[in-house]
Structure formats: structure tokens, C-alpha cells
Amino acid sequence: MIFIVILLAVVLLVAGFEMLLVLGIPALATKTIFYSSMPDLAFIQKTLGGINHTTLLAIPFFIFAAQLMGSGQIAARLIGLVRALVGHTRGGMGYTVIGGSMAFGSVSGSAPATVAAMGRMVYPQMRSVGFSDKFSLGLLVASAETALLIPPSITFIIYGWMTGSSISRLFAGGLAVGLVLGLAFAILVKIEAWRTGVKSFEKSTARQKLQALLDAGWSLGMPVIILGGIYGGIFTPTEAAAVSVVYAILIEAFIYKSLGFAKLVEQTERAAISTATIFILLAMGGVLAFFVTLAQIPAQITEFLTLIDAGPVTFLLAVNICFLVAGMFIDPNSALLILVPPLYPVATAFGIDPIHFGMIVTLNIGMGMITPPFGLDIFVASSTLDRPVMSIIKGVWPFVAANIIVLMIITYIPSVSLFVPNLILGK
Amino acid sequence: MRYLRLAERVFLVTVFLSMVALFTLNVVAREVGGTFASQLAWVDEAVRLMNIFLVFGALGLALEKGRHVGIDTIRESLPHTAKITLRKMIDACGCIFSAYMAYLAFHLVLFVLKTGQQSPTLDLPIGWIYMAPVAGFALLSLRYFLSLISAIDRFDSQENEEEVPAAPGTRS
Numbered sequence: 001m002i003f004i005v006i007l008l009a010v011v012l013l014v015a016g017f018e019m020l021l022v023l024g025i026p027a028l029a030t031k032t033i034f035y036s037s038m039p040d041l042a043f044i045q046k047t048l049g050g051i052n053h054t055t056l057l058a059i060p061f062f063i064f065a066a067q068l069m070g071s072g073q074i075a076a077r078l079i080g081l082v083r084a085l086v087g088h089t090r091g092g093m094g095y096t097v098i099g100g101s102m103a104f105g106s107v108s109g110s111a112p113a114t115v116a117a118m119g120r121m122v123y124p125q126m127r128s129v130g131f132s133d134k135f136s137l138g139l140l141v142a143s144a145e146t147a148l149l150i151p152p153s154i155t156f157i158i159y160g161w162m163t164g165s166s167i168s169r170l171f172a173g174g175l176a177v178g179l180v181l182g183l184a185f186a187i188l189v190k191i192e193a194w195r196t197g198v199k200s201f202e203k204s205t206a207r208q209k210l211q212a213l214l215d216a217g218w219s220l221g222m223p224v225i226i227l228g229g230i231y232g233g234i235f236t237p238t239e240a241a242a243v244s245v246v247y248a249i250l251i252e253a254f255i256y257k258s259l260g261f262a263k264l265v266e267q268t269e270r271a272a273i274s275t276a277t278i279f280i281l282l283a284m285g286g287v288l289a290f291f292v293t294l295a296q297i298p299a300q301i302t303e304f305l306t307l308i309d310a311g312p313v314t315f316l317l318a319v320n321i322c323f324l325v326a327g328m329f330i331d332p333n334s335a336l337l338i339l340v341p342p343l344y345p346v347a348t349a350f351g352i353d354p355i356h357f358g359m360i361v362t363l364n365i366g367m368g369m370i371t372p373p374f375g376l377d378i379f380v381a382s383s384t385l386d387r388p389v390m391s392i393i394k395g396v397w398p399f400v401a402a403n404i405i406v407l408m409i410i411t412y413i414p415s416v417s418l419f420v421p422n423l424i425l426g427k
Numbered sequence: 428m429r430y431l432r433l434a435e436r437v438f439l440v441t442v443f444l445s446m447v448a449l450f451t452l453n454v455v456a457r458e459v460g461g462t463f464a465s466q467l468a469w470v471d472e473a474v475r476l477m478n479i480f481l482v483f484g485a486l487g488l489a490l491e492k493g494r495h496v497g498i499d500t501i502r503e504s505l506p507h508t509a510k511i512t513l514r515k516m517i518d519a520c521g522c523i524f525s526a527y528m529a530y531l532a533f534h535l536v537l538f539v540l541k542t543g544q545q546s547p548t549l550d551l552p553i554g555w556i557y558m559a560p561v562a563g564f565a566l567l568s569l570r571y572f573l574s575l576i577s578a579i580d581r582f583d584s585q586e587n588e589e590e591v592p593a594a595p596g597t598r599s
Contacts, residue, residue, distance in 0.1 A: 016497055018495040024528075283482075
């Protein structure tokens with residue numbers, strides 16, 4: 001019976017229905033067919049009950065801050081700083097893409113937006129120092145994946161809300177995992193630069209570096225407020241998010257003078273709409289999660305796994321495959337909303353740490369987004385950079401391979417994910 | 428339609444900026460300390476309430492601007508007639524689904540108001556909170572309907588996402 005509902009959802013998804021309908025219509029159908037004794041009004045109550053939560057307020061605020069920074073000067077100046085520091089070394093433009101994507105991705109939280117921004121800023125220079133077309137494209141697409149991992153990450157806020165795990169811990173773990181992934185990509189850049197004899201970019205003098213640092217000055221306050229504020233015990237993540245909006249408005253308006261009243265109104269409206277598109281999915285997903293629990297699907301999965309004598313190792317492998325496939329076809333938030341409710345209770349039953357599980361899940365979804373032939377980011381890069389899908393697919397393979405290695409490390413060595421959160425926040 | 432759109436935008440911008448201001452004020456008050464902070468205990472609940480109205484208030488505009496998430500690669504690569512038929516089917520389903528949700532939400536408003544339940548710190552009747560989905564799904568249903576009768580084009584005239592300025596000092 002449950003298969004009819006899943007089939008309905010898949011048909012709607014493939015036909016290109018809005019995700020809110022892909023989640024909402026099957027949820028409503030489940031209620032009407034299988035739980036007809038439940039009052040209809042409970043359906044609405046479930047949609048609203050889930051999203052009325054202080055933790056989730058971090059999402060509109062971080063989206064708003066990101067919108068202001070991305071459309072203004074803060075993000076651009078942070079990337080300028082990364083470039084001045086590492087851009088001049090051999091293969092340095094490659095490191096700039098990785099570091100810049102982390103800086104931009106961390107403020108924008110959106111992989112597609114990161115591909116678009118970094119692509120426009122550094123793609124021509126990567127080509128001019130001698131990186132091949134396919135390597136440059138592959139690196140741009142793959143680096144954007146760090147946007148999901150480096151804090152503040154919307155994906156982690158949603159995961160934390162669904163599982164009741166600490167957002168601060170998830171952010172700290174994401175920072176570590178994001179850096180490991182960045183390091184893996186940097187090794188690929190190093191090998192490629194050495195193999196193909198990429199030229200180094202013009203030297204940047206100490207003076208230019210200092211200038212870039214001064215240019216970035218106020219922008220650097222942003223990570224200080226967010227990370228310093230949260231881990232210094234001054235703010236909760238939600239408060240840090242609200243304060244970062246005020247900081248972004250003040251800096252962009254009064255220091256960089258790039259934000260007038262009309263632009264503020266425009267950016268506020270854009271941020272409000274982005275918020276709505278995420279929250280309506282959370283609302284619909286909340287109902288779906290309720291039915292997943294009601295139908296005792298996690299218990300059935302655990303029972304099945306015990307029956308075939310599968311341990312945590314096999315379970316995690318299966319989790320990797322599920323999330324990877326989901327990540328290829330649907331957006332990160334929907335993938336979480338669909339797969340976390342049935343699988344998370346199973347993971348805890350196997351004694352897997354919630355933070356560790358969050359890292360595995362998020363890394364997988366990110367990897368799904370860049371995996372050919374369907375990964376969403378490949379198509380985004382193709383349209384924003386105006387390059388054929390095939391050349392991006394050719395370029396992205398080495399990064400997918402590096403990603404698989406990192407994923408295996410993260411999956412089977414829990415301390416990689418847990419070391420930083422335990423160090424900063426104690427056990 | 429023009430006035431509805433203007434009203435929606437004014438509403439969203441006002442609510443969002445007030446949320447930021449209130450929440451930040453709350454943090455500042457707490458850091459400064461004193462009795463002022465404890466008088467602001469209602470802020471958390473108020474901002475959560477405003478967020479719900481923000482979210483539902485933006486549903487309609489989001490559809491009109493083609494901003495709702497969906498996987499349209501397969502649909503958009505279909506031959507013309509099939510593509511148009513499918514788009515109309517989505518509009519029809521979306522219109523009916525959201526109208527039904529608005530209808531359910533409206534009944535919930537009436538039901539909860541009758542129970543006389545009050546919110547914890549603001550002392551508002553809790554039923555009013557469900558006016559957000561009533562309005563939001565109604566606005567969404569309206570947009571699906573307008574798209575169905577081709578009064579708005581939500582598929583082909585999508586906004587270009589994220590304008591990104593060049594980094595200072597980029598030598599391009």
C-alpha cells in the first residue's frame with residue numbers, strides 16, 4: 001500500500017510538479033486513504049506545528065544576510081582576500097576556487113549560487129593560467145558543494161530541527177568535514193598543476209596582500225560574529241543569524257555604500273520569497289514525517305536489517321547509496337525531509353552518533369548534486385557558465401572519485417566528524 | 428492584481444525587517460541586562476508568529492516568479508504540446524490542492540477560536556495563527572489559477588537569480 005503513495009510521489013516528481021505538491025499531495029492522499037478516521041483539520045495543524053520553532057528562525061535570518069552579502073560587497077571582498085593570499089602560487093587559481101567557494105558558500109549557503117558567482121569571477125583566469133576547460137569546470141562545480149558543509153549551513157539547521165541535535169555541534173562538525181573535502185580537492189589541483197605544467201599567476205606583493213586584507217576588513221567581522229558569537233557562548237545560532245543581518249545592513253549601507261533603501265527593499269523581498277520556498281517544504285515534509293512514524297517504517301527497516309543480519313557497516317553503506325541517489329534527483333532540503341525520518345531512528349538504534357550521521361547524510365546529498373549524469377549542479381553550471389553539459393560531466397569525475405574517498409573516511413572514522421565539536425563544546 | 432502584488436510586497440518587507448529588528452533588540456537587551464530584558468519575553472513568540480505569516484504571505488509571489496523548487500528538466504525537454512499539457516495539469520492540480528488546504532485551514536481557524544485557547548506570552552487567541560495558511564494557500568491557489576488560464580506566465584519569464592558584482596581588485 002505504501003508503494004502506491006511512493007509511486008504517486010515519483011510520478012509527480014518526474015512530471016515536474018513543484019516540490020511542495022510532490023510532498024503535499026501524497027501526504028494528503030495517505031491521510032485520506034489510510035488514516036481516514038483522523039480529523040482533516042489535524043493535517044493543517046501538523047503543517048504549522050512543525051515550523052513554529054525558534055531554531056528554524058535561523059533560516060530566514062541567514063538567508064537574508066546571505067542575500068545582502070552576495071548582492072553587495074562583503075562576499076566579493078572575502079573572495080578577493082582568498083585570492084590575494086593563495087592565487088599567486090602554482091595552481092593557485094585552483095586553490096582560489098576552493099577557498100573562494102568556501103567563503104562565498106558559507107555566506108550564501110547555496111551551491112548553485114556559489115557555482116554562478118565563482119564561475120563568473122575566476123573561470124576566465126583559470127583558463128588563462130593553463131588549466132584545461134574540463135578541469136576548471138569540474139573544480140567549480142565540485143567546490144560549490146562545500147556550501148552545504150561550511151557553517152552557517154541551512155542543511156544542518158534543518159537536520160538539527162528534524163533530529164533535535166545541537167546546531168552548534170553540527171556547524172562545528174561541518175567545518176571539519178568541509179575542510180577535509182576542500183583539502184582533497186586541493187590535492188587534485190596540485191596534481192593537475194604539476195602534471196600539465198600550469199603557469200603561476202602574477203605575483204602578489206606583500207603590499208597587495210595587505211591591501212586585500214584591508215579591503216576585506218569589515219567583511220571579516222561576519223565570520224567573527226557568526227562563529228565567534230556561537231562558540232564564545234554569546235549567541236544561539238538563531239541570534240547570531242539575526243545579528244548578522246543587522247551587521248550586513250550596516251556595513252553594506254554605511255561603510256561600502258552599496259545598499260540604498262530601494263535595494264534593501266528588493267533584497268528583503270527576495271529573501272522573504274526564498275524563505276517561503278524552503279519553509280513550505282518543511283511544512284509539507286513535517287506531515288510526511290508524521291505519517292512515516294505512524295506507519296512504523298523505521299521499526300520495519302530495523303527489523304528487516306536484523307533479519308538479514310546487517311550491522312552498522314552495511315547499514316551505513318545502504319544509507320550512503322540512498323542519499324546519493326536522492327541527492328542526484330532532488331534538492332538537498334527535500335532529500336532530508338524524505339529520508340531522515342525513516343532512517344534516523346534506525347541509525348540511533350545502531351548507536352551511530354547523531355552529529356556523525358548528519359555529516360554522512362549532508363556530504364552524500366552534496367555529492368549527489370555533482371554526480372553525473374543527473375546531478376543538479378551540473379545543469380546549473382551548464383546554464384550559468386554557458387558550457388555544454390558533456391564537458392562538465394567529463395571534468396567532474398575525478399572530483400566525484402575524491403568525494404567517494406572522503407565519504408568513506410567520514411563514514412567509517414566517526415572521530416573526523418566529532419573531533420572538532422567535542423574539542424570546542426566538550427563531550 | 429497590481430494592487431494585490433504591491434500589498435504583498437509591502438507586507439513581506441515590513442514583517443521581515445520588523446522580525447530582524449525585534450530579535451536583535453532582544454539580544455542587545457539581554458547583553459545589557461537589567462529588568463528591560465525580562466519585559467521582552469514576548470519577542471520570541473511574536474517573531475515566530477511573524478515568520479509564519481511571512482512564509483505563507485510569500486507563497487503566491489514565489490509561484491508567480493517561478494521560485495518554487497521543482498525538478499523541471501524532463502518536463503521542459505518534452506515536445507511542445509506535451510509540455511504545455513503537462514504545465515496545465517500541474518496548474519490545475521496545484522489550484523485544487525491549495526484551495527482545499529485553504530478551506531481546511533479556515534475550518535481550523537473557526538474550530539480553534541471556539542475552544543478559546545490563548546497563546547503563552549502574547550495572550551492572543553491561538554486560532555488566528557491559522558489565518559496565515561488560509562491566506563497563503565488562497566494566494567497560491569489564485570496564482571495557479573491565473574497560470575492555468577494563462578493570465579500570468581510563471582514558466583518562461585523567470586527572474587535571473589543572484590546578481591553578483593565583481594570582486595574589487597579582480598584583474599579581468
